[in-house]
Amino acid sequence: MDDAVRARAAARETVADIEPPALREVLFDRLEAASMAPGVLVVASATGRDPSTATEPLLDRSAGVQLIYEGLRLTRSLAHSEPWATVGDREIDADMDILAADVLVSRGFYLLARTEASTAAVETIRAFGRDQTDRRAAPTDDDRAALDRNLEADIFALAVRAGVTAVGGEPSEALLNHVAAAAREYDGDTALPPAGAVLTDPLRQRLSEHSTGGDGPVASSVGDP
Structure with missing residues (x-):
């Protein structure tokens, strides 16, 4: 089972108790297509820092980042399309x-x-709200697109922080800036490519080389909730 399959299964398990069933199906459908x-x-950032790290203890963090992204991405889509402006089934x-x-x-969260x-997660959510507010007054399409892409940039940075800190490290600013810049290459109006297309060999190499500003591995904290 590859990391994408594990990440999807962990995210689904987190929302498997949601009621009513119709809402749960909406959540499952979103995660199935994501x-x-x-x-x-998240997983690649942790194992890049410490290749001996087991995947299973990382899955809560992986699901946490994934769910926050999917929720904010859906919010962004709704804010742009304003489907409630019309009456009916939609x-x-x-x-x-x-x-x-x-x-x-x-x-x-x-x-x-x-x-x-946790602090980075809070700031990611708050920054998204600020960006979408600023977007309403943005003068050009390019400005609006740049504000939209901040979500992917912030989520990639959050994922790296969640992964590296899981194994006792601290991501370098260079790495956070690198993954944020990589995220901005994707169009905020379309879905991200599959994980395999995003987590390229050069990016994985970057994760292993620049995961920390320190001198080496320290005690893992993947057992934390």
């Missing part, structure tokens, strides 16, 4: 999507709340 790149980046679907976005973000990435 690129697992953010979740896999308005009902939009209401369900709003609930789904809230669940995804809240469950994702719950998984990261007691980790070293």
Whole structure:
């Protein structure tokens, strides 16, 4: 089983108890169609720092980042399309999507709340709100697109922080800037490519070379909730 399959399964398990069933199905459908790149980046960041790290203890952090991204990405899509502006079945679907976005973000944050990435997760969510507010007054399409892509940049940085801190390290600013810049290459209006296309060999090499500003591995904290 590869990391993307594990990340998807962990994310699904986190929302498997959501009621009513119709809402749960919306969540499952979103996760089934989603690129697992953010979740896999968490795992790759940890194993890049310490190749002996087991994947299983990282999956809560992986799911946390993935769920936050999916929730904010859905929120961004709803904010752009404003489906509630029309009356009918689509308005009902939009209401369900709003609930789904809230669940995804809240469950994702719950998984990261007691980790070293919790502060970064809060700031990622707050920054998204600020960016979408600023987007309304942005003068050009390029400005709006740049604000939208901040989400992917912040999520990639959050994923790296969640992964590296899981094995007792601290990501360097150079690495955080590198993955943020890589994320900005993707169009915020379309889905991320599959994890395998995002986590290229050069990026994995970068993760192993620049995961820490320190001198070597320290005690792992992957056992934390």
